[in-house]
Amino acid sequence: MLTFDIDAESCMLAEGRRYAQQPGLMSHQAFGPKVGVPRILRVLRAEDVRATFFVPGLTAERYPDLIRRIIDEGHEVGHHSHSHRAPLELSEGEERLDFERGMEALDRLGIRPRGHRSALWAATWETAAIAVEFGMDYESNMMDNDRPYVLETGGGTIVEVPPHWSWDDFPQYAYLWDPDVGKNVVAPSQALKVWAEELDAMREWGAALVLNAHPFLSGRASRVRAIRDLIRLARDWGDVAVLSASELADRARTDPAIERRNNDPIHVDPNVYPHE
Ligand SMILES: [Zn+2]
Numbered sequence: 001m002l003t004f005d006i007d008a009e010s011c012m013l014a015e016g017r018r019y020a021q022q023p024g025l026m027s028h029q030a031f032g033p034k035v036g037v038p039r040i041l042r043v044l045r046a047e048d049v050r051a052t053f054f055v056p057g058l059t060a061e062r063y064p065d066l067i068r069r070i071i072d073e074g075h076e077v078g079h080h081s082h083s084h085r086a087p088l089e090l091s092e093g094e095e096r097l098d099f100e101r102g103m104e105a106l107d108r109l110g111i112r113p114r115g116h117r118s119a120l121w122a123a124t125w126e127t128a129a130i131a132v133e134f135g136m137d138y139e140s141n142m143m144d145n146d147r148p149y150v151l152e153t154g155g156g157t158i159v160e161v162p163p164h165w166s167w168d169d170f171p172q173y174a175y176l177w178d179p180d181v182g183k184n185v186v187a188p189s190q191a192l193k194v195w196a197e198e199l200d201a202m203r204e205w206g207a208a209l210v211l212n213a214h215p216f217l218s219g220r221a222s223r224v225r226a227i228r229d230l231i232r233l234a235r236d237w238g239d240v241a242v243l244s245a246s247e248l249a250d251r252a253r254t255d256p257a258i259e260r261r262n263n264d265p266i267h268v269d270p271n272v273y274p275h276e
Helices: 019-022 024-049 057-062 065-070 092-107 127-133 188-202 221-237 245-252
Strands: 002-005 051-054 076-079 148-154 156-161 211-213 258-264
Touching: 002 024, 019 024, 024 065, 024 221, 051 057, 051 065, 057 065, 057 092, 065 076, 076 092, 076 245, 092 127, 127 156, 156 245, 188 221, 188 245, 211 221
Parallel strands: 002 051, 002 211, 051 076, 148 258
Antiparallel strands: 148 156
16 A cells, blocks of 8 residues: 655644744655655556545645645545644544544545544544544554454444554655654665565565655655655566555455454553553
């Protein structure tokens, strides 16, 4: 699965709205929607594969034509919060309000997303239930499998399509001093090696690699090429399907052997773990 989170400016503003006063930083983020996404779309079209773009409401408001174009080109748009603030730092009421604003921003573009990914994967124990409440059919937040599974939230089920850090481009490419998101610039051939070796091994287990790229990082020329090479590698193996998140969720729902889990918060005894 190829997923692209178009965080653009939102993920920096979530660190503090003062960052809006830094045109250099804002331009670093704007590279994603302005240059990265059009390049990625061109590669996806040339390779004839469908991808899933997770879009914060703020990005939908700032770049409506681009988001419409993603849909027009046959790809999927998923919900990715409104503000890109981490749910773990919000109250349940704030998380629900932010979720709703994100839905409204996509709705104004005529988009009804089927799935959700939390900002920074920083879901709370309530997030899955909130996503079901807003009609989501799948989410992509939890790392306790590398195959999709069905999660019972209490208010209904949702398909979890698990991500993982090793399939993300932040550990490879995230480089900024302020805010400090990492000091990483590896050769895209190295990133491709990490992803390709994992994908190759996953074929033994019937697992699902969920590439989680960010156009402001992976939209750079040599990095787009690495994504293209990954797609070609997968196609050459002949036994790898490239699916949108909805397609994968549909397969999971109709698979009689699919794993089913409950959303069980961990309750900790303070006598065992005295430190808050
Ligand atoms: Zn994001």
